[in-house]
Amino acid sequence: MRSAVLDVNTSPDGSVVIQPHGSVGPDEAVELRQLLVHTVRRVRPLRLIVDLADVRDLDPINLGSVVAACYLGDDNQVAVFVHNPNRTVAAQLHAAGVPSQRVRLS
Template sequence: MCPRGDLNAVSALRLRQVLVQAIRHLRPSRLIVDLRGVSELDAVDVGAIAAACELGDSYQVGVFLDDAPFRAVTDLAAAGVPHQRLRRRSQG
């Protein structure tokens, strides 16, 4: 999945719904959230993503976050997202 732009409380609700649906019902072995197109994450987004990582652990779905905005990496780590889930993929 590839969210885009500034994420806010409204988009966080939709993001959470999509993540929960994918984890609980599709149950892939891993779920990659490509955050390259996201310019900023607010606290609600960070919480939704951190909760998705924990839910993924419960359902044995590895949730990985690719190319999170630099400022959000610290917030995601503080919210309990393990460092190994935060991956840098893009070049440049």
């Protein structure tokens, strides 16, 4: 059973949108990582969007999972984008090597 911290939707264009909410910390690390990997490797949408609009902060483990999902998407022909991170998270994603064209600020 998925927690209330993560919502998953499919948009009309077939993109899968994963929306974490609140403060995403170590308690959600396994669930977020498994969801990202399952979506990229098994569902294989053309585009995966991780929408961080409702995220106050993202701990280093979950930040690493989002970064790894970007590279895993490249290996599996799934375009992974991060939408609406706050400035701090956007800077952390950039420092971790996520290209700026993958991050869409609000």
